[in-house]
Amino acid sequence: MDIFAFPPLALLLDGAYTALLSLSHLLEPFASAAAAALAVVLVTLLVRTCLIPVGVSQAKAEQMRARLAPRMRELQQKHGKDRESLQRETMALYRDEKASPFAGCLPLLVQAAVVGILYTLFLRPEIAGHANALLSHDLFGAPLGTSLLGAIGTGIDAATAIVWAVALLIIVVIADITRRVFPAQVPDEGPLAVPGMETTMNALHYLTAVFAVFVPLAAALYLVVTVTWTLVQRALLRRRYPLPE
Numbered sequence: 122m123d124i125f126a127f128p129p130l131a132l133l134l135d136g137a138y139t140a141l142l143s144l145s146h147l148l149e150p151f152a153s154a155a156a157a158a159l160a161v162v163l164v165t166l167l168v169r170t171c172l173i174p175v176g177v178s179q180a181k182a183e184q185m186r187a188r189l190a191p192r193m194r195e196l197q198q199k200h201g202k203d204r205e206s207l208q209r210e211t212m213a214l215y216r217d218e219k220a221s222p223f224a225g226c227l228p229l230l231v232q233a234a235v236v237g238i239l240y241t242l243f244l245r246p247e248i249a250g251h252a253n254a255l256l257s258h259d260l261f262g263a264p265l266g267t268s269l270l271g272a273i274g275t276g277i278d279a280a281t282a283i284v285w286a287v288a289l290l291i292i293v294v295i296a297d298i299t300r301r302v303f304p305a306q307v308p309d310e311g312p313l314a315v316p317g318m319e320t321t322m323n324a325l326h327y328l329t330a331v332f333a334v335f336v337p338l339a340a341a342l343y344l345v346v347t348v349t350w351t352l353v354q355r356a357l358l359r360r361r362y363p364l365p366e
Contacts, residue, residue: 135249157258161339165346180358187364243337265339295348296326
């Protein structure tokens, strides 16, 4: 079933296609064949700029969770393995503090939607019944509409291999810096203290690199820009909203 056959989604996809293609045409005098790639970068920066207020809310929520951590540990010790009581008391604690345990989830949802649209735009040979002109664009010889797995399957060339290697290297390096600068906060006691949880949380930082292998280069380019933005923004906001000692 093609969900983009549903009229509202088809209209959304066609609108995104028209906007991105128009921006690519505007950038062609400066970027030539890489105009679409530059357009993806600019769209990423625009999306992240619009999400700055949400990023501030996310930083405040992280600060709030750190402030409530001692009380959370008390609840975990008090209720032991009674997960139902622990969940009820945890929600009551957040309610009393006029906070939400789900604060900061909006950026993830918005970015998932943007990646989904880019994935679709650079995957379909036709958009709204006409040929997809975006598929003719590349970045330094690497087609924007081809994933790394797809390129390997059809015989990857040197230019494509280099572009993908650089993109994945940036994502992995950013993930490693993030893991070191912002270590995972996991409980060391109570029912939520699961063996190996810290290792699992640290491994999740590298999940973006794994995901990037399966998406078209255009979507991977979005991931490169957004993980870099996220690290810089988070470092700046941490200085503005430091965690309690």
